[in-house]
Amino acid sequence: MAIQTTQKVLSVKDAIESRHSIRRFVQEPLPKEDLNQIFELVRLAPSAWNLQPWRFHVVTDSDLKEKLQEAAYGQQQVTSAPAVILAISDMEDVLANLTETVHPGLPDDRKQQEVANLSSIFGGMSVEERAQWGLTQTNIALGFLLLAIEGLGYSSVPMLGFDQEKVKELLDLPEHIKFASMVPFGRADAEGYEHHRLALDKTVTFH
Template identity: 65%
Template sequence: MTHKSTTEQTISVQQAIESRHSIRQFIQQPIHQQDIENIFKLVRLSPSAWNLQPWRFHVVTDVDLKKKLEEAAYGQKQVTSAPAVIVVTSDMEDVLANIADTVHPGLSGERKEEEVANLSAFFNGMSVEERGQWGLTQTNIAFGILMTAVQGYGYASNPMLGFDQEKVRELLNLPKHVLFAGILPIGKPNGEGYPHHRFDIEKIVKFH
């Protein structure tokens, strides 16, 4: 990602959601560095309980590493077709080790200390696995916003859960406690993907 210019044009949230399809073939064109940064400026605004922000993103553009990721993803070609692949992870142990960083700076010193103590007590009462799963539910919120932001900047994506997590963990040198929300190949689409086939609103929405 050596390009410094940007597409500079975005589409509305409605357009981004309506136009998004899972794309498996991408145009061989690097993604503008500024677009990547702009996308993550939006993603970092994702909400999380207690503002803990457990999500961590690994942007892979190295050709050799993408080939290894493709192997870990059981040969799914969209991994190497895409100019960039984002591995979305959750790291609650890093959050817990730096819990004071999540507390709003507008709070008083006493209130900050109280908040840190309460959060530390709450999460230390869980196992590593339990708080890992808790963080993963929060990270999935950011994953959804990431896909929308990618589409909004004129790129396409394809969320993936079909991969050997331990192989990806080894490739990225990630600690065992880190959990995966998914892999997201992104780039300019080479094709339109399949038309949407979704349930009717009556199937998925109940009014009470």
């Protein structure tokens, strides 16, 4: 897939090494082609049973960003960024549309078996249990999102410090959804802190 973007494209290695959380952004609109390219990459994220429970709400409206900033306890990066992404998980929508996630190359009888199997598995869970399961998968897509943003020449800051019920109300989101993150992003107008990470021997064990 050819990448069409108005920004310089970084390698995966460079995107990982250069990514910092940025809280001040250049005040300029984001080209639609860059937004589309980011999500074309994110949609390739893997998920168990290919269920893809992530949904993304992109906010560029200034008035709505001000309301999101208020819900985020006044954090300035929300209105500084030209766009704010709400990454959510919606397993109830997934279950209502299971046939969309089954691979089209399967024979019809296999498709029906897959739908029946998944309906049985998740139907035996509570709404909350399904939601928590979906959130673990959505966090995979969140990682893809942060790297896609960085790789296409932009910067971001993932946040969970906000009133989730208020944001649900502002975006008219159903009660059952789970938030993976609020992600303001755009071109950086500040530098992030130097990386400070635990040593490998603290986080990695070889067996």
